[in-house]
Amino acid sequence: MTKLLLRFFVKNHENTEDPAVRASIGKLAGATGIVCNCVLFLGKLLAGLLAGSVSIIADAVNNLSDASSSLVTLLGFRLAQQPADADHPYGHARYEYLSGLIVAVLILVIGVELVKSSVGKIIHPEPVAFSVATIAILAVSIAVKLWMSLFFGALGKKIKSTTLAATSADSRNDVISTAAVLLGCLAGYFFSVNIDGFIGLLVAVFILYSGINIVKETISPLLGQRADAELVEKILTLVLSHEKVLGVHDLLIHDYGPGRCFASLHAELSAAEDAIACHEMIDHIENEVMSELNVDLVIHYDPVVMDDAERNEMRKILDEIILEIDPRLSMHDFRMVGSGEQTKLVFDLAVPYDMGQQYGELKEKIDKSLLEKEKPYQTEIRFDGKA
Structure with missing residues (x-):
């Protein structure tokens, strides 16, 4: 019937x-x-x-x-x-x-x-x-x-x-x-x-x-409820299907009613890539998401330095420290600012909502672990809530 x-x-x-x-x-x-x-x-x-x-x-x-x-x-x-x-x-x-x-x-x-x-x-x-x-x-x-x-x-x-x-x-x-x-x-x-x-x-x-x-x-x-998990997965899969996209983060989805969905995210690409070519690729991805998922997506381009040995080493160390604290934590937008003793490790840390706002405690744990590994860098952390 x-x-x-x-x-x-x-x-x-x-x-x-x-x-x-x-x-x-x-x-x-x-x-x-x-x-x-x-x-x-x-x-x-x-x-x-x-x-x-x-x-x-x-x-x-x-x-x-x-x-x-x-x-x-x-x-x-x-x-x-x-x-x-x-x-x-x-x-x-x-x-x-x-x-x-x-x-x-x-x-x-x-x-x-x-x-x-x-x-x-x-x-x-x-x-x-x-x-x-x-x-x-x-x-x-x-x-x-x-x-x-x-x-x-x-x-x-x-x-x-x-x-x-x-x-x-x-x-x-x-x-x-x-x-x-x-x-x-x-x-x-x-x-x-x-x-x-x-x-x-x-x-x-x-x-x-x-x-x-x-x-x-x-x-x-x-x-403003949490975005549909299936839609999130489809957006991430489509964006990451492009070979030059190294990673994505800060995906935000705004629902203005069925069929009226707006989103934004940050896409990491190698800083060695041509900026104009990256811009054209991002435009293509945005159009592709609109065509296939009916989502009006805006992508922020995050260039990532890939050939800096010290940066890569510290990124790896921080990933290990954060994994030991809680596997649900994730880091993005990592960079090193300054030089010598004034060098800062600057990054964003995504924290699950159910962990509460334990931001000060998390920073203390990360700084303490860096000292124990004889890496006395200063840290500047921006905390992001996530589902």
Whole structure:
């Protein structure tokens, strides 16, 4: 069904790197969610009113909130397509993240209201009327929501959308909550136990839990979360595939929304190479990264002296010292400044975030190790945080 819908409604649906195709897939998901959830809402509302069940009505309202969420998703993908302008030079792709956050807030609001109504039903219980129609509606709802979870999940993976991934999880949660409502109806009929209010409360709590998790997932990219490890690896692999690039460091990736990624890094090349040739090669690499990965990359050229014996020896010694302190540390931009007793070893040291800012202690350890190796050089270290 998913492939059929894609072929029917999205032209060139396999080309997910194209922002227009990506947006069309997102809008298809939103429109499908609106239609399915509205139908489910009407069916469950009718069943809930006929049965006098607050848990079924709660589940129906949950579907209505899902329809609202799908509408927000649809608008989010549409707004994210707007081109860059004078006030927003990096485009509007973050609208997709904002739409996901709005979806989460709507879920939380609905959850709070359902808690109130369910508690009221627990305090003042009313009998629930059982019918085959009610059971049939709930069973169909479970089947539809299961398909929707798989549908949104497949599209979310296809276009790498956190919004659709959250929508898929929400639909999966609905399968569980509707199954709980169905269980409550069966328990009331076969065992004459009225647990309708408790089931409604359980559904409401489940909705709140889902909303909180979705808030966490959608707010993270807005706050500036760590770049995708796969994308980092692809960028590094592509840049280092060029023979003259000796090493790279200080890779920074800025996410302005799906399909709007900007990055910068430092590339080390031999100082003996022709500067103009190096500049042309760097331009070529930047264009290559844009073409293959859709990342706007800026490369800073770091010339490295390769034929200085003393420098090479000290670089090797420092590498050994840093490896002994902690294998996760890494050095770059190493150079020797001055001469004689005034010589300084100047370099950057990348320190994992989980080590904390133990910068003074690390410098002391490095200086002490240099003295022990009878290399009384002064050090000037710039510390970089890294993942």
